[in-house]
Structures are given as C-alpha cells and as structure tokens.
Amino acid sequence: MIVRMDRKPAGGKLLRIELEAEEGRVLRARVRGDFFAHPEELFEAAEAELAGTELARASETALGLFSRPGLVLYGASAAGIAEALGEAARALAAR
Amino acid sequence: MRLRLVDSGPAPGALNMGIDEAVLRAVAGGSSPPTLRLYSWSPACVTVGYFQSLEDEVDLEACRAAGVDAVRRITGGGAVFHEAEITYSIVLPEGHPLAPAGILESYELLCGGLVAGLGLLGVEAAFEPINDIRAGGRKVSGNAQTRKLGCLLQHGTVLLGLDLEKMFSLLKVPKEKLAGKLIAQAKERVTSLGSLLGREPGYAEAARALAAGFAAAYGPRGVELERGELRADELAEGRRIAAEKFSSEAWNRRR
Numbered sequence: 144m145i146v147r148m149d150r151k152p153a154g155g156k157l158l159r160i161e162l163e164a165e166e167g168r169v170l171r172a173r174v175r176g177d178f179f180a181h182p183e184e185l186f187e188a189a190e191a192e193l194a195g196t197e198l199a200r201a202s203e204t205a206l207g208l209f210s211r212p213g214l215v216l217y218g219a220s221a222a223g224i225a226e227a228l229g230e231a232a233r234a235l236a237a238r
Numbered sequence: 239m240r241l242r243l244v245d246s247g248p249a250p251g252a253l254n255m256g257i258d259e260a261v262l263r264a265v266a267g268g269s270s271p272p273t274l275r276l277y278s279w280s281p282a283c284v285t286v287g288y289f290q291s292l293e294d295e296v297d298l299e300a301c302r303a304a305g306v307d308a309v310r311r312i313t314g315g316g317a318v319f320h321e322a323e324i325t326y327s328i329v330l331p332e333g334h335p336l337a338p339a340g341i342l343e344s345y346e347l348l349c350g351g352l353v354a355g356l357g358l359l360g361v362e363a364a365f366e367p368i369n370d371i372r373a374g375g376r377k378v379s380g381n382a383q384t385r386k387l388g389c390l391l392q393h394g395t396v397l398l399g400l401d402l403e404k405m406f407s408l409l410k411v412p413k414e415k416l417a418g419k420l421i422a423q424a425k426e427r428v429t430s431l432g433s434l435l436g437r438e439p440g441y442a443e444a445a446r447a448l449a450a451g452f453a454a455a456y457g458p459r460g461v462e463l464e465r466g467e468l469r470a471d472e473l474a475e476g477r478r479i480a481a482e483k484f485s486s487e488a489w490n491r492r493r
Contacts, residue, residue: 159294175493177287177316181385217368
C-alpha cells in the first residue's frame with residue numbers, strides 16, 4: 144500500500160510525502176520538496192531508517208530521526224515532517 | 239588569498255552541473271584553487287532541487303518539445319528555469335575566509351558579491367535571508383548551497399530577462415491553480431535586470447559587473463580574484479560526471 148499527499152506545515156514549505164507500508168509497518172518513506180537539508184545524506188539516512196517502524200509510531204519516530212544532531216533544515220522542520228508523515232501513516236492504517 | 243575567476247560561458251545543464259561537481263572534487267583534492275565560475279545555459283534548462291522529484295515538478299514532455307533540458311541539482315531548493323540569466327558557482331574549502339561555518343552567515347557573505355555587482359549595473363539590491371537577493375521589492379537572484387568533501391559549493395542565478403509564460407509551460411503546477419493567476423502572482427514576486435533597468439543587459443555586461451562586484455566585496459576579506467581557465471582535466475572530469483551522473487535516469491529520477 145502506498146499513499147502520496149502534499150502538506151504545507153505552518154511556517155514551512157510544501158512537503159510532498161510518499162509513504163509505503165506493508166503489514167502495518169513502513170516499507171519506504173520519501174519526503175520531497177524545495178527545502179534544504181545539510182548534510183543531504185543525513186536526511187536520506189533518516190528517511191531510510193523509518194523503514195520497519197510501526198505505522199502507529201511513524202510520526203514519533205520521524206520526529207526523532209529528523210531532529211538528530213548534525214542535521215540542519217531550512218524551509219522544513221522535523222516537527223512539520225513528522226506531522227505530515229503521521230497523517231500519511233494514519234491514512235495507510237485506515238485502509 | 240587568491241580566488242580563481244573562470245568565465246566558462248554557455249553549456250548544457252548536465253555539463254554545467256558536472257563542471258560544478260568536478261571543480262568541487264578538484265578543490266577538495268587540493269589540485270585546484272578556490273574557484274568562482276560564471277556561466278550560462280545553452281540550451282535552456284530546468285533544474286530541480288536535490289530533494290525534489292523531477293517528474294513531480296517538471297513537464298518533461300513539454301521540455302522535450304521545447305528543446306529544454308531538465309536536470310536534478312546537488313543542492314536543495316526549488317525548480318528553476320534557466321534561460322536569460324547569468325549563473326555563478328563558487329567552491330571554497332572549509333576554513334576559507336569566505337566560508338564561515340554557519341550556513342546562513344555564508345549565504346549572506348557570498349551573496350555580498352552579487353549585491354555589489356548589481357549595484358555596479360545600477361540596481362539597488364539587498365540580500366534577504368535565507369538565500370535570496372531582492373531589488374525593487376522582488377526577487378532577482380536565488381542561491382543554493384551544499385557542503386561536501388570538506389568544501390562549500392554555492393551556486394545561484396541573476397535573472398537578465400524573464401519569460402514567465404514559458405517557465406510555467408515547463409513546470410507542473412497545481413491543477414487547481416490557473417496558469418494566468420500563477421503568472422500574475424509570480425510577476426509580483428520575481429523580477430529581472432531587464433525589468434529593473436528598462437533594458438536587458440547581455441551576458442558579457444552582466445559578467446563584467448558581477449566579477450567587479452565579487453572583487454569589491456571579497457577584497458576586504460583578503461581575497462583577490464585572479465582570472466583563469468578550467469584545466470583540461472577539470473573539463474574532462476566535468477564531462478564524465480555530466481554523462482554518468484547528471485544525464486542519467488538513476489540520478490535525475492532518484493527521488
């Protein structure tokens with residue numbers, strides 16, 4: 144199952160979320176948009192590490208992953224990304 | 239401290255991005271000095287930010303029909319239509335006087351060269367955080383930065399002219415928004431040297447002014463611009479990276 148949604152968290156740029164799940168867990172997460180993340184690889188590592196997370200805990204886990212030390216975001220925030228991913232996870236869980 | 243100034247003129251998008259990365263690798267490896275490059279785009283090109291999906295943002299069919307390239311950048315930020323513009327890239331090793339550790343601070347410091355160059359063209363402009371330069375209340379320059387291999391790479395554009403109708407014909411825009419409304423909104427936000435000056439300066443005139451502006455802004459930091467060329471091996475590496483990375487589906491459609 145896969146869900147795609149666009150969300151614009153308060154104070155942030157538009158996020159294009161793609162979340163894929165299988166048996167109640169995240170299979171793959173993509174957070175796209177015109178934001179900046181430094182270093183870029185750390186952002187992609189956070190996306191990759193979401194895999195395996197229970198959908199019910201996706202938002203909370205994302206908040207931790209995207210607010211890790213060393214990852215600097217401009218035009219997006221860990222809270223905004225977590226909120227958008229949480230909404231996508233709830234949409235998947237409801238299917 | 240010397241900063242090599244290269245004016246490499248027009249090139250396709252993949253090659254421009256390939257040369258930026260080749261210079262980054264050469265500066266990181268110590269075989270090239272810190273470098274400021276001025277360039278333009280031929281054919282026109284749409285680039286998207288590192289975290290964007292080319293397919294989501296760009297009407298690739300319309301680009302093909304119009305002979306416009308489409309490439310994903312190594313820097314973040316949004317989609318940009320490169321046609322009537324002058325572009326620069328600057329590569330500096332960490333610890334360079336123009337490369338402070340703070341990203342916002344470095345944007346402002348490096349954009350100081352553009353602001354000074356625009357002043358020489360008769361345009362009163364100012365840096366606006368995070369990464370824009372505005373003149374006459376509108377954006378005239380966008381900039382993007384990444385840090386890799388112990389170096390800072392920043393590239394950005396100054397619009398010489400602006401064809402919003404063409405730009406929006408190449409970008410995918412939300413279906414609920416009418417093209418006419420988008421164009422009207424963009425006209426309120428974005429401008430070009432052509433609009434600001436009442437005439438569109440050519441690339442050569444803009445390049446001269448920007449080079450002088452960078453020299454004036456960076457001089458007080460102890461940085462002196464020295465005209466140079468790309469070495470043959472840098473250009474060859476740029477071509478290789480253009481072919482293997484920036485022309486590849488694997489890179490351009492990775493996100």
